[in-house]
Amino acid sequence: MALCPAGGNGPTEAGPGDGSGVAGPDELDVRVPEIDTQYGEKLWRQKRAILIDQAMCVYIQLAMRDRSGQNIDLTHYGFSGSESSSSSSASTTTTLGARWRESSLVDKDLYQTTPTVIDAEAGIIKSIVPSQIADKTGIYLAQFALLNDEDCPFFMDDCYVYNQHSAWYDTSETTTQVGPPLVDDVRLSLRDSDPQLNELISEYDFDLGEIAYAATRTIQYWNDQPPTITRAQYSTKTFPFRDIWLEGIQLYLFELAEEHYRRNFFRVTAGGTVTDDKNKHREYNAAWKERFARFKELVMHRKAQINIAGAWATLGAGYPVRYYG
16 A cells, blocks of 8 residues: 655654644644553653544554663664654664564564654654555564664564554455454443543553553464464454453453552552542452453354364365364
């Protein structure tokens, strides 16, 4: 597909964007990470994710950060304050590179792009989404690296890219809809589609990075569970069972919530008032167990169906022949 021309420079603040996922009103072709918040504080160390829609001509833009959540000052590696090249000044040989791959690691394809520096001091870079990824729904990892003069990376930063279905892709050559559920559908199924629905915190309960993680875990569970069926090993680009996928995403999101409430439970009594808003571990544990039982049953039944169907074939005059082993 033809890719759109580059947009402008975008935001230059330390944390790109305001959490909306779009750089600004003049740059609708640029996507930035949706930064999660908790009690009004942005979680800069949280795994980041970017949402795109299939067949869109977009760029992703983010600040390269270290493990502590601090932006990397690219001027220390020879990049100028604002430029449109991935190469640093002549006094150094540091360059920028980006690689993209499918998140479950079943699909082995790798795609490469060359990011541009938008604001070197703030560590903000921008890269086009490869057409092979823009056209194919799935969940991907985009990894950005600083490379030495031998093209060996010495620093890396990454984020999820969640590519969901849109009506702008030609589906005439496909017979089955594959790829992850719409993020809005995931949120709707959990009553998490608007922060105002969560009356105690007025924030989303689950961020996009957690949804991408849960979706990837669902595929990994399917592939790891016996029986191992070679023709039914799927990636996030090819998994066709949407009921199992939605059930699995809910399951693993509840697992994350259960761990959060278990770790942060702390009852406070002061002045005759008891604060106990984190006492939800048992409720989430019960919900997790219920969903896991349903999810496991769905996976077992579907795999059994595939396995039985693969044990029969038709030869010659059409008589069924059964294969053993």
